[in-house]
Amino acid sequence: MLVTNSPFCLPSPVAEMGDAKAQQSERPKAVQVEIHPEPFSPWQRLESCCDGFAASAVFIGRVRPESAQGAHLDALELTHYPGMCERRIDEDAERLRQLHGAGAVLVLHRVGRLSPGEVIVLVVVQADRRGPAQRCCNELIEALKHDAPFWKREWCGDQGAWLSGNTPL
Amino acid sequence: MEARLQAVMPHDDSGSVRVLLFAALRDQAGWEEKRMPLAVDGPQTALQLWMALELGALPAAVRVAVNQQLVDPDQQLHAGDELAFLPPFTGG
Numbered sequence: 001m002l003v004t005n006s007p008f009c010l011p012s013p014v015a016e017m018g019d020a021k022a023q024q025s026e027r028p029k030a031v032q033v034e035i036h037p038e039p040f041s042p043w044q045r046l047e048s049c050c051d052g053f054a055a056s057a058v059f060i061g062r063v064r065p066e067s068a069q070g071a072h073l074d075a076l077e078l079t080h081y082p083g084m085c086e087r088r089i090d091e092d093a094e095r096l097r098q099l100h101g102a103g104a105v106l107v108l109h110r111v112g113r114l115s116p117g118e119v120i121v122l123v124v125v126q127a128d129r130r131g132p133a134q135r136c137c138n139e140l141i142e143a144l145k146h147d148a149p150f151w152k153r154e155w156c157g158d159q160g161a162w163l164s165g166n167t168p169l
Numbered sequence: 170m171e172a173r174l175q176a177v178m179p180h181d182d183s184g185s186v187r188v189l190l191f192a193a194l195r196d197q198a199g200w201e202e203k204r205m206p207l208a209v210d211g212p213q214t215a216l217q218l219w220m221a222l223e224l225g226a227l228p229a230a231v232r233v234a235v236n237q238q239l240v241d242p243d244q245q246l247h248a249g250d251e252l253a254f255l256p257p258f259t260g261g
Contacts, residue, residue, distance in 0.1 A: 061261065078260060079191065079192060080260065081189075081191060081234075081237070081253060081255065083237055084234060084237035084253070087237065109260070109261075120261075121261060141261060144260065144261035145258070145260070145261035146258060146261075147258070148258060148260055148261065149191070149234075149255055149258055149260075150258055150259065150260020150261060151191060151192035151193075151256060151258070151259050151260065152259045152260060153192070162192050162193040162196075162256070162259075163259040164230075164256075164257060164259070165257060165259060166258075166259055166261070
C-alpha cells in the first residue's frame with residue numbers, strides 16, 4: 001500500500017527553509033511508506049532510489065533463524081493495523097525528516113508469513129550529509145519498533161507464539 | 170460543503186461501533202471484528218465496551234485506538250466509531 005504519492009528522490013537535497021508553507025503546497029512530501037505481503041529485494045530498491053543525495057543511511061532487517069526462546073524458527077508471521085500503521089510511520093518519518101534536516105525517507109515493510117533470512121524491513125534516509133541521514137535513520141527504526149502497530153508471531157513446527165515485546169537494541 | 174464535511178467525520182447514525190482485535194487478543198476472543206450497539210443504557214466508553222465483550226479485564230499493556238488514533242480507555246464513543254484494542258507493538 002502506497003501511502004504517499006511522492007517520488008522518493010527529490011532533485012534538491014537541501015531541506016526546505018524560509019516560506020515552508022508555500023513550498024509544501026508546491027512540493028510533494030519526501031516520505032514514502034509501503035507495507036505489503038510481497039517479497040522485495042532491498043538491493044533493487046536501493047539501485048532505483050539512491051541518487052540525487054550525497055549521503056544515504058540504510059537499515060535492512062531480516063528474520064532470525066531462531067525464536068526468542070532459542071528454538072529453530074520455521075516462520076515469522078507479521079500482521080499490522082492497515083491504515084493506522086502506514087499513517088503512524090508516515091507521521092514519524094516526516095517528523096524525523098524535518099527534525100534532522102534529511103531529504104527523503106523510504107520505508108518498506110513486509111507483512112504475512114516470512115521465512116528465516118527474508119527481509120522484513122528496509123529503511124533508507126537520504127540527506128546532504130551523513131549526520132542527518134544516520135540520525136534520522138536510527139531514530140526512525142526505533143519509532144517503527146515502538147510506535148507502529150505491527151505484531152509478530154513465531155512459528156516453530158505447528159506451534160505459534162505471539163511476541164510480547166521488541167528485541168533489544 | 171455538507172457532503173465534504175460528512176466525508177471526514179468519523180460518526181454516522183448507524184448506532185453501532187466497529188470493534189477490531191489484533192494478534193493475541195484476536196486468537197483469545199476467536200474473532201477479529203464485530204459490531205457492537207451503542208445504546209443509551211449500554212457501554213459509552215471504550216473501557217465499558219471492552220467489558221461488554223466479556224473478555225476479562227482489559228490487560229494493562231493493551232492500548233486503545235478510536236478511529237485509528239490512540240486514546241485513553243475512558244474515551245467516549247460515538248456511533249460509527251472504529252474501536253481497536255491493540256496488544257504491545259512488536260514489529261519493525
